[in-house]
Amino acid sequence: MAASTFFIPSVNMIGSGCLEEAANTMKQQGLGYALIVTDKVLNNIGVVAQVQQLLAAQQIESCVYDGTHPNPTTLNVKQGLALLQEHRCDCVVSLGGGSPHDCAKGIALLATNGGDIKDYEGVDRSAKPQLPMIAINTTAGTASEMTRFCIITDEARHIKMAIVDKHVTPILSVNDPHLMAGMPKGLTAATGMDALTHAIEAYVSSAANPITDACALKAVTMITESLRDAVADGNNMQARENMAYAQFLAGMAFNNASLGYVHAMAHQLGGFYDLPHGVCNAVLLPHVQEFNTSVCASRLKDVAAAMGLDVTHLNDQQGAAACIAAIRLLAQDVGIPAGLRDLKVKEQDFDTLAANALKDACGFTNPIQATHEQIVAIFRAAM
Numbered sequence: 294m295a296a297s298t299f300f301i302p303s304v305n306m307i308g309s310g311c312l313e314e315a316a317n318t319m320k321q322q323g324l325g326y327a328l329i330v331t332d333k334v335l336n337n338i339g340v341v342a343q344v345q346q347l348l349a350a351q352q353i354e355s356c357v358y359d360g361t362h363p364n365p366t367t368l369n370v371k372q373g374l375a376l377l378q379e380h381r382c383d384c385v386v387s388l389g390g391g392s393p394h395d396c397a398k399g400i401a402l403l404a405t406n407g408g409d410i411k412d413y414e415g416v417d418r419s420a421k422p423q424l425p426m427i428a429i430n431t432t433a434g435t436a437s438e439m440t441r442f443c444i445i446t447d448e449a450r451h452i453k454m455a456i457v458d459k460h461v462t463p464i465l466s467v468n469d470p471h472l473m474a475g476m477p478k479g480l481t482a483a484t485g486m487d488a489l490t491h492a493i494e495a496y497v498s499s500a501a502n503p504i505t506d507a508c509a510l511k512a513v514t515m516i517t518e519s520l521r522d523a524v525a526d527g528n529n530m531q532a533r534e535n536m537a538y539a540q541f542l543a544g545m546a547f548n549n550a551s552l553g554y555v556h557a558m559a560h561q562l563g564g565f566y567d568l569p570h571g572v573c574n575a576v577l578l579p580h581v582q583e584f585n586t587s588v589c590a591s592r593l594k595d596v597a598a599a600m601g602l603d604v605t606h607l608n609d610q611q612g613a614a615a616c617i618a619a620i621r622l623l624a625q626d627v628g629i630p631a632g633l634r635d636l637k638v639k640e641q642d643f644d645t646l647a648a649n650a651l652k653d654a655c656g657f658t659n660p661i662q663a664t665h666e667q668i669v670a671i672f673r674a675a676m
């Protein structure tokens with residue numbers, strides 16, 4: 294096993310009521326003026342005002358950038374950075390799901406390193422830590438509130454840039470399930486399947502280690518047990534809290550073991566057609582694992598066991614097949630579309646999508662490397 298370095302924010306708060314504690318911690322760290330990066334929906338329903346009040350109670354001033362697109366763009370990063378510089382903010386607070394966190398990372402990284410966000414595409418391209426960033430999560434999840442991954446859409450090239458950089462790790466992550474209760478069913482399902490994808494891709498990753506394995510399998514178990522309940526009743530706070538922990542565990546796993554072709558391919562669909570990340574992952578997940586079965590059937594059998602299936606009398610191939618069937622059933626139960634055709638994906642684009650997927654840093658740790666033709670075949674199977 295190669296040596297591994299483990300990244301995680303230095304302070305992480307999870308559980309009911311931890312949002313207030315977070316504002317207090319920010320004060321103790323001497324922060325005084327925050328740029329809040331969020332989206333229009335969270336601003337309109339008053340969640341942004343609630344956070345501003347909590348900050349104000351700790352004498353922390355704030356201004357708001359609420360222009361974050363669901364797939365945050367290079368323009369979003371530019372606009373947020375301009376506001377940050379205008380107000381001379383000393384920290385960035387991201388409020389939302391993966392999109393505001395990723396946008397905020399881009400802003401905070403440029404605030405200290407300068408240049409253009411495109412300069413940082415790839416792995417550890419920056420020289421300095423970003424401006425202190427506090428990530429308040431409202432979905433469960435992308436886990437972007439605690440990772441060193443930042444995905445920004447380059448509008449000119451219609452691709453998602455993967456920026457994997459230890460310097461974009463927030464200093465504080467906040468997962469208060471009360472902020473997640475308002476999530477609609479579709480978003481709960483999509484973000485929950487994203488978390489399942491993180492756990493499974495990290496578990497079969499070529500960079501997996503005993504720490505990431507433990508996090509990944511526990512995440513798989515908790516998601517299997519709680520995602521259906523969280524989708525069925527958004528006010529089931531036990532299910533919401535379980536999903537908050539599960540997505541965080543999955544984040545610990547993939548932040549350190551990285552991901553695979555599900556994400557590498559989903560990023561292309563998201564960038565090309567502006568589709569929701571979690572839905573793309575959920576549709577691709579069983580097809581990529583079918584491809585991976587040739588090299589990691591026993592690992593997928595472990596995942597089946599973590600999903601609560603009795604695999605004692607199955608061989609590795611049968612265990613992997615049971616895992617893939619259980620993934621499909623969970624996706625179906627939470628209302629994920631059956632195939633890419635339902636998402637208006639076109640076969641004529643497969644060549645471009647596959648070429649870009651093979652360049653995405655997330656695919657480098659897939660347990661088996663694929664050819665261009667094999668990636669095209671997986672896209673075709675997922676239609």
Ligand SMILES: [Fe+2]
Nearest residue numbers: 435487491570
């Ligand atoms: Fe993801």
